[in-house]
Amino acid sequence: MTSSNRDLRDEIRDYWSDRAATFDDEPGHRIADGSEMAAWEALFRRHLGDGEGRALLDLASGTGEIARLCQRLGFVVTGLDWSEPMLERARSKLPEVTFLQADAERTMLPSASMDVIVTRHLVWTLVDPAAAFAEWFSVLRPGGILLVVDGDFVSRGWLARMLLQLGSAGRRRSSVSAAATRHEDILARVHFSAGARADAVATMLQAAGYGEVSIDTRLASIHRAQGAQFGWRKSMLRRSEHRYAIRACKPGQP
Structure with missing residues (x-):
């Protein structure tokens, strides 16, 4: 089981590494000013x-x-990613920020070293989220905050299914990209x-020891702002998805 997990993490790292060169070109990845x-x-x-x-870790x-x-926003930021090509672009963009190469599920950072941990679109890719949440709990200082921004990109309501069918109308299966096939294979595991x-x-998160866990689905202003970059179909699809932010705290005095 351990060997399988390690192999899957390697595949995930390689998948994102291969997408690094054009990652910022895709709407929804780069944050437009x-x-x-x-x-x-x-x-x-x-x-x-x-x-x-405050010391913040961007996982x-x-x-x-x-x-x-x-x-x-005024945080002292440390970034962590397992993909060196992604890190190369981050370092060129923000040379004054410290960026480290490591697996987000096994950060190798000291205990109680961060005031805040944030993630965007990471949790859905985790191989072992229970272990990851315990790791992040250890890295946070007492009273520290974890903010997870993520979504369910698998389950689809009727509107999303209809929009996806419209988008794929007339396309042959052979036109599906190799990247999409790799993505589907990783997602299945x-x-x-x-x-x-x-x-x-x-x-x-509660089972891992976090307290004051709250779910926020008020992301409409982000989706509206992103809509100018998307076509109408993708904009509607994004708004139909189950996207959210979760705030959780490590108990104790800051």
């Missing part, structure tokens, strides 16, 4: 407040977009292969 950045800042301020020099930092956001629902993630 203006209304989209303002909407993201409002979400993070709602749950974290201003940075005020699965990718090309550094969330690190850039958190730096703007991660823990949340049936979709990372907010209530399931929150329950696991």
